[in-house]
Amino acid sequence: MLQLNIKNETSRLRAVVLGSAVHNGPTPSLDEAYDPKSLEHIKAGTYPVEKDMVAEMDAFNAVFQKYDVKVYRPEMIENYNQIFARDIGFVIDDTFVKSNILPDRERELDAIQYIIDQIDPLKVVRPPEEVHIEGGDVMLWNDHVFIGTYKGSDYKDYITARTNMYGVNFIKELFPNKIVKEFDLVKSKIEARDNALHLDCCFQPVGKDKGIIYKRGFREEADYMYLVNLFGKENLFHIERNEMYNMFSNVFSIDENVVVSEKNFTRLNNWLRANGFIVEEIPYAEIAKQEGLLRCSTLPLIRD
Template structure:
């Protein structure tokens, strides 16, 4: 099986996901703890998966680990070029989640690199010649240097760029996302806006209240099509000429993640 990614918007071929069998909010400070409507949550998740499949995406599910947050498969790894980087998780309740990804990679003979420093896939936004990495509570500058060394040694021409943002937000993909080669969506929670803007011709600004409900956490399927759980994003992108598909994901969002968080892309078309 092949893995290859150079950005987040080329035609999507293959996603890895984890069915939310053990889904639970464990954060005592989350006001939705103990308030998940599970039948609705499963229905919303199934609708999202069916939307992906109906748009030609191959979806495979990783083995279950006893983790309440495993549905957020984005965090356990990320692909750059033809290398699948296995994340080193910082949260104690999630440190075993990459084991399912390692097992999958071994079964299908996918080229991997195991990170020695803390980094999570939710902080990685790959954009052709650059890889933005959010300096969150769970990703480090040391990890940025480590990834850069691996890319350099494998002749993968991608520059790793650390991005500072408000650490009250869990990951970079909660406050920033690319739409295509020329456009991105960005909230004021990102501090290094000038760095990001230098790599895009157009930046669409997102209001803080929309970022708070994960309006930037959409997925690009290619062919100018995105799937979003936020009606404001759907409207903004529709006005930009993007085919924006809205799908309700409110029950999963209660735990702090939406569509980007719930999907680990391993293959997109490339020239």
């Protein structure tokens, strides 16, 4: 039996699902792109190829092995993108919530069913159909649950809007003892530099009291100020528009003082080291072309 336990983003990691880039399938056509960044690379002929992405995920896996983390991988589906495990489910405390994802991604959930089967069935939840919520929008901070959403009346027109207010309210009801705070995110179907696909594209806590933040990812200044007041401005690393585009806020914590980051994130990695973090640098720039990075590729199951 898997005893799930996730209370925040940074405690010592013990078990995680890491996505897979094996048999990732051909480069999608333009109308198959789920996000503006993939679209950009499909048009430019720079969309990542399987062998490069497999090598990047192998480097990530090697870091997990170094820290003695139990790693689960999804079962392989031919010609199918299974990199972004974060989208398909998430753990809050000891409960596994299955995401209602875009319909053509449903098979990604089937590929981790063998893991879900090891969890107490009473601790596995599937929200009702009208609830849209993806793991990239759900962030735990001890007694807080931060959730990215999009409150625009044109929600349904945006394939980049992944979590709705039904999703926020569902979590509020499921976890009445948590402070559930939603953040209205900026969305764009056409310009990746102005699209916060998920909350972890414009914010993520690191360590005990620090965070990485992109102010312009929030539609409401009050939402941004909520985090500034909670963490303290001096504890937040503010990223620029191009750094947001390159996914600087999508690093991944193995422990309160250990962060896995992309090797090209020089400004961020220097700040992390200056603040006492061990930074495990790996190449992940090819996977980043699909508007997802390190946090997006993981689904943590157990932290201390």
